[in-house]
Amino acid sequence: MIDERGYGFHHFGCATTSFDDSVTAMHEQGYQTVFSAVAPGGVRVAYFDTRDVLPGMTELIEASDALNARFTAMYQAAIPYWSRSASAG
Numbered sequence: 001m002i003d004e005r006g007y008g009f010h011h012f013g014c015a016t017t018s019f020d021d022s023v024t025a026m027h028e029q030g031y032q033t034v035f036s037a038v039a040p041g042g043v044r045v046a047y048f049d050t051r052d053v054l055p056g057m058t059e060l061i062e063a064s065d066a067l068n069a070r071f072t073a074m075y076q077a078a079i080p081y082w083s084r085s086a087s088a089g
Contacts, residue, residue, distance in 0.1 A: 009056050012059065022026065026046075031049065041066050043061060045061050046057050
């Protein structure tokens with residue numbers, strides 16, 4: 001992908017509570033899994049090459065309470081920095 005488009009945007013991430021069904025739906029639409037793994041915490045992820053309809057890949061992420069807590073913590077940790085940069089402008 002880097003050879004074709006250079007560096008920059010790579011993929012959209014989409015969390016789903018029905019991971020297996022979502023993977024099956026992507027396959028039924030003609031998109032094959034190009035990469036899959038089990039991420040830290042046991043969260044499954046799968047990537048699909050959707051560059052024919054989007055500017056990058058699509059990543060499906062298995063949603064869970066633990067994943068939600070992890071992203072919520074990252075979001076909350078970033079809030080003070082957003083507030084400072086907004087007031088600086």
